[in-house]
Amino acid sequence: MMDLSTRYLGLPLAHPFLPGASPLTQDLDLVLRLEDAGAPALIMHSLFEEDLVAQDAHPHAYLEQLLRIKRRTNLPVIASLNGTTAEGWLRYANLLERAGASALELNFYHVATDPLEDGIAVEHHAIDIVAVLKESIRIPIAVKLSPFFSALPHLAATLDSLGVDGLVLFNRFYQPDIDPERRSVTLSLRYSDSSELLLRLRAVAVLAERVKASLALSGGVHDTIDAVKAIMAGADVVQIVSALMKRGPAELDRIRDGFAAWGDAHDYDSVPEMRGTLCLARCPNPKTFERGNYRQVLRGATALSVPGAGH
Numbered sequence: 201m202m203d204l205s206t207r208y209l210g211l212p213l214a215h216p217f218l219p220g221a222s223p224l225t226q227d228l229d230l231v232l233r234l235e236d237a238g239a240p241a242l243i244m245h246s247l248f249e250e251d252l253v254a255q256d257a258h259p260h261a262y263l264e265q266l267l268r269i270k271r272r273t274n275l276p277v278i279a280s281l282n283g284t285t286a287e288g289w290l291r292y293a294n295l296l297e298r299a300g301a302s303a304l305e306l307n308f309y310h311v312a313t314d315p316l317e318d319g320i321a322v323e324h325h326a327i328d329i330v331a332v333l334k335e336s337i338r339i340p341i342a343v344k345l346s347p348f349f350s351a352l353p354h355l356a357a358t359l360d361s362l363g364v365d366g367l368v369l370f371n372r373f374y375q376p377d378i379d380p381e382r383r384s385v386t387l388s389l390r391y392s393d394s395s396e397l398l399l400r401l402r403a404v405a406v407l408a409e410r411v412k413a414s415l416a417l418s419g420g421v422h423d424t425i426d427a428v429k430a431i432m433a434g435a436d437v438v439q440i441v442s443a444l445m446k447r448g449p450a451e452l453d454r455i456r457d458g459f460a461a462w463g464d465a466h467d468y469d470s471v472p473e474m475r476g477t478l479c480l481a482r483c484p485n486p487k488t489f490e491r492g493n494y495r496q497v498l499r500g501a502t503a504l505s506v507p508g509a510g511h
Contacts, residue, residue, distance in 0.1 A: 202463035203470040208437040209303045209340035209365045213240035220439030221280040233449040241276040249288040263299045276302035303340040342366030366414040391442035396420035401433045408434020408479035424458030434476040
């Protein structure tokens with residue numbers, strides 16, 4: 201049988217598939233079902249600084265839920281924090297550490313709308329927060345990033361040099377739509393599908409074996425082959441949310457077992473043996489990885505593939 205064990209943020213895990221931050225952890229019954237389905241760790245739903253400021257509140261409910269999960273399960277619990285101010289990031293990170301979180305995921309969700317704010321300022325905002333938190337708390341820190349940084353490998357390397365323990369690729373932006381008839385903005389939740397995996401695969405493959413931090417792929421993993429691709433690209437763990445929200449906690453067990461069966465059938469003895477086999481660091485011709493696929497795809501889109509062409 202394939203050895204599925206891995207490590208993430210210094211935590212030993214029985215396998216690389218864990219529930220990502222989602223509303224599932226707000227319900228203790230669902231938490232217990234995730235544990236029964238074999239979750240090796242839990243990432244809690246995000247604590248939002250804006251919510252606390254708007255209500256002039258203390259995060260009692262979040263901290264109490266963290267304590268309940270720790271009391272009722274034997275799983276590492278990774279808290280998720282979404283801050284807006286330097287003071288908020290520091291204050292709530294300290295509270296989460298004192299409450300017993302095994303690690304902390306920093307969920308950076310910054311939407312750049314100011315024409316005077318350049319890309320360097322956006323990057324430095326994240327870098328400065330991480331630098332302060334790495335000096336202030338002892339538990340491992342993972343940074344969850346968006347795909348919209350202009351030089352993601354440079355930012356990742358900078359965060360790595362600060363000692364971050366993990367990078368999560370990527371955050372999902374829930375973009376508003378427009379209702380022309382009502383002349384209003386509409387908001388809706390759309391779960392991911394496997395088409396979103398490609399962006400994540402490329403980013404993980406670029407960073408694998410080039411940074412010391414653990415790499416978590418988040419978004420687009422819905423079946424066995426998606427999971428295999430994620431590990432081959434170089435992910436240490438795979439965070440799954442949409443598949444669990446749509447089909448329930450037992451989906452975690454199905455993906456893990458399917459992955460193990462695929463690995464056995466293809467003679468892989470362990471996750472580390474499979475991990476990174478298709479990352480950029482192992483590519484004999486990096487230029488092919490970076491530009492070759494782009495040219496090949498465009499050349500393949502001939503007029504003959506267009507309906508009605510040639511008639």
